[in-house]
Amino acid sequence: MAASGKIASFRLPPLPTIGEIIKLYNLRAEKQLSQNFLLDLRLTDKIVRQAGKLQNSYICEVGPGPGGITRSILNAGAAELLVVEKDTRFIPGLQLLAEAAPGKLRIIHGDILIFKMERGFPRHIAKTWDDDPPDLHIIGNLPFSVSTPLIVKWLENIANKDGPFVFGRTQLTLTFQKEVAERLTASTGSRQRSRLSVMAQYLCTVKNCFTIPGRAFVPKPEVDVGVVHFTPLVKPQIIQPFPLVEKLVKNAFQFRRKYCRSGIELLFPEAQRVKLAERLFLTADVDPSLRPKELTIGHFRSLADAYRQLCNENLNLFNYNFRDELRQKKLRCIGTRKQEE
Ligand SMILES: C[S@@+](CC[C@H](N)C(=O)[O-])C[C@H]1O[C@@H](n2cnc3c(N)ncnc32)[C@H](O)[C@@H]1O
Numbered sequence: 001m002a003a004s005g006k007i008a009s010f011r012l013p014p015l016p017t018i019g020e021i022i023k024l025y026n027l028r029a030e031k032q033l034s035q036n037f038l039l040d041l042r043l044t045d046k047i048v049r050q051a052g053k054l055q056n057s058y059i060c061e062v063g064p065g066p067g068g069i070t071r072s073i074l075n076a077g078a079a080e081l082l083v084v085e086k087d088t089r090f091i092p093g094l095q096l097l098a099e100a101a102p103g104k105l106r107i108i109h110g111d112i113l114i115f116k117m118e119r120g121f122p123r124h125i126a127k128t129w130d131d132d133p134p135d136l137h138i139i140g141n142l143p144f145s146v147s148t149p150l151i152v153k154w155l156e157n158i159a160n161k162d163g164p165f166v167f168g169r170t171q172l173t174l175t176f177q178k179e180v181a182e183r184l185t186a187s188t189g190s191r192q193r194s195r196l197s198v199m200a201q202y203l204c205t206v207k208n209c210f211t212i213p214g215r216a217f218v219p220k221p222e223v224d225v226g227v228v229h230f231t232p233l234v235k236p237q238i239i240q241p242f243p244l245v246e247k248l249v250k251n252a253f254q255f256r257r258k259y260c261r262s263g264i265e266l267l268f269p270e271a272q273r274v275k276l277a278e279r280l281f282l283t284a285d286v287d288p289s290l291r292p293k294e295l296t297i298g299h300f301r302s303l304a305d306a307y308r309q310l311c312n313e314n315l316n317l318f319n320y321n322f323r324d325e326l327r328q329k330k331l332r333c334i335g336t337r338k339q340e341e
Pocket of ligand 1: 062086
């Protein structure tokens, strides 16, 4: 969504600068935790503007650290902001912000990789969760080792309509290593097109907003950073279960320079490989000699539909591919007809 450019009437009262807070609480960035801070409030404002209108929305910021982005979110007029921070050293500095913005900021000391998003939201919102979920913005500048697995997990939540992710009502603005941001937003045919591009784009509108040079962070990381905005689609472009799509896409990109057929064939047990792959491509009406990067989301939709049809017809094939996922009950909705027999 485009930046609204509007500034709400709420402004934080004068506070120590982020630099002063870092000194005050001795917040040295921990290298092993990949902590790099954004101290330039013009940049944090710019990140927050990518999220669009924040007034009257509920915001969750992941990994607020010393609170630069947190300040920008509060200044943008957020009705209610929940921050989730793993490192306890940052909590006193965040509490200072909470006192300056009474009733607006809630601080959770926790790990976002295991935190359930619904938890922590005020009861009056949770109460209406099923009927009328709130518009939710998630914003964060996390370590890259966290942001990439986190977006994969959240894409799965989006596909499964789990947690607070509601098509058309949730937006995410997150930072990634520049190259990952390029992969997430790469279009069909481009060199950066990858598994991540397909997984993100079948579920969301994805925009690579801008790049922040590494030198803008303290301490300076070795790479530049891309700010990416995700808006889950009202209707996903592929309706098959997430693990099935994930498996198909992973296989398709296994041999990036070869025909897509080479990787997709490996979905099938060796004895039936050629026959089943031929059937899959025929049913899907997709050219097996396309390179992985040339496959559109439409191609993946047809392939996923055809793959599901094959799995439903052939329990052995289903078990061959999804035994582990089935154990975790992720694939209840496919393969059931054969299993019940
Ligand atoms: C790269 S620093 C950025 C800090 C701040 N957002 C900024 O832009 O200056 C990442 C922050 O995420 C926090 N963090 C790392 N892993 C986390 C996790 N799993 N859950 C919550 N916070 C996490 C770190 O403690 C740190 O404060």
